[in-house]
Amino acid sequence: MRLDVSTSARGPLFDGRAQRLANAYVDHLERRLAEEGLTILRGEMHRVFRNPTGYYESRCKVVDGNTITDSRVVYGPWLAGIGSRNYPVTKFKGYDHWIRTRDQLNERKVRIGERLLRRYTGRM
Template identity: 75%
Template sequence: MRLDVSSRASGPIFDGRAQRVANAYVNRLERQLADEGRSILLEELDRVLKTQTPFYATRIKVEDGNKITDSRVVYGPWLAGIGSRNYPVTKFKGYDHWYVTRDRLNARKQGIGERLLRRYTGRM
């Protein structure tokens, strides 16, 4: 007895379309999470800073599509409480705006990812 089996693979998984859509999804998700994190960070700055000056807030940007940065403002580490001039050198221990931003963004990321994924699954 002899059995010959042949198969043919076609479709988005086999021709690379699914991979391209998945990569586009990941890139878009990273950017959307960074934008959301930037918004949260600006809200947190409004909460913690008693006297608002626009300089620091205007330096908060999303770089490389997925990184939130304060553009290396010289007093940024001091505001965050990780600078060399924080406690015990001075009484100021810093604000928690970066930590709160991280926690709030972590709480929201699954919902953001699921909502965004709906736009991409039809193309896979």
């Protein structure tokens, strides 16, 4: 007895479309999370800053599509409470705006990722 089996590999999984879509999904997700993080960060700054001038907030932005930065504002570490001139040198312990942003973004990231993934899985 002899059995011959032949297969044909066609479709998005085999011609590279699925891989391109997966890469596009990851890029889009990183960009979306960074934008969401910036929105959260700005809300936290409005919540905790006592005398905001607007300069620090204007320097906070998304760079490279996936990184939130304060553009290395010289007093940024002091505001965050990690500078050399924070407690115990002064009474000011800093604000928790970056930490709260991280925590809130971690709570939302799965929901954001799942919602975004629905746009891509139908095309895979």
